[in-house]
Amino acid sequence: MLAKILHMSLAAAASGKSWAFGGHSSGGVVVYRCMDHFASLITEPLAAARAISSEGMKWLPAAEGLELSELFTRLAGRPPSMPIAAFSFEGSLMPCDVEGWAQEWAEAAEPPDGTEEDLDQPGSQWTWPMVKACAGSLFANCDSSPPRQLASIQRWLELPEGPRFIYVAGSDASSAN
Incomplete structure (x- = not known):
């Protein structure tokens, strides 16, 4: 992206x-x-x-x-x-922007309920490993100080x-x- x-x-x-x-x-x-x-x-x-x-x-x-x-x-x-x-x-x-989901998604083996259909949208090239990496990066960037x-x-x-x-x-x- x-x-x-x-x-x-x-x-x-x-x-x-x-x-x-x-x-x-x-x-x-x-x-x-x-x-x-x-x-x-x-x-x-x-x-x-x-x-x-x-x-x-x-x-x-x-x-x-x-x-x-x-x-x-x-x-x-x-x-x-x-x-x-x-x-x-x-x-x-900020940390509040990713609180409660980003770290969990980064560590999850499978997509959370309800996200599978988002990954299956026509034209989407997103995969669960890509989402996990993005969530992990978001969490790390927002969690750094500052x-x-x-x-x-x-x-x-x-x-x-x-x-x-x-x-x-x-x-x-x-x-x-």
């Missing part, structure tokens, strides 16, 4: 048009990680380009990985245009001429507000 969003975001950045990116719930963690990668592209462009390109070749289909590498060639060492904003729609940040995502947000906000960061939560999300 991260490599796919990076690929799409960098394509938008290379286009010269205004763009933004965002994610909801556990997708917020992907947003925070993308923010880290874009911050690295500003502060250390060549090293970050190599790292992101390598990650893309590892996780994306071959054609998309190659396209991502070619994007960096087109950017020729200059940082990409930054988005007008990064959005997190109740993106997982939560890893808060460092990503701080780094983003400290960028020169930094793009906006917008966190959106509903009134019923009181534990995360």
Whole structure:
């Protein structure tokens, strides 16, 4: 997921048009990680380009990985245009966001009741091992002290001429507000 969003975001950045990116719930963690990668592209462009390109070749289909590498060639060492904003729609940040389920899912041998039908949705490529790994990663990121995502947000906000960061939560999300 991260490599796919990076690929799409960098394509938008290379286009010269205004763009933004965002994610909801556990997708917020992907947003925070993308923010880290874009911050690295500003502060250390060549090293970050190599790292992101390598990650893309590892996780994306071959054609998309190659396209991502070619994007960096087109950017020729200059940082990409930054988005007008990064959005997190109740993106997982804190231990309270994953409390009571993420660690349990990471350790469960079988999907909890009711989740099997979600995995069987047409077009879904999710498998239970993928969900377990995602839940474990979410738990580890949110459980660190301070939560890893808060460092990503701080780094983003400290960028020169930094793009906006917008966190959106509903009134019923009181534990995360």
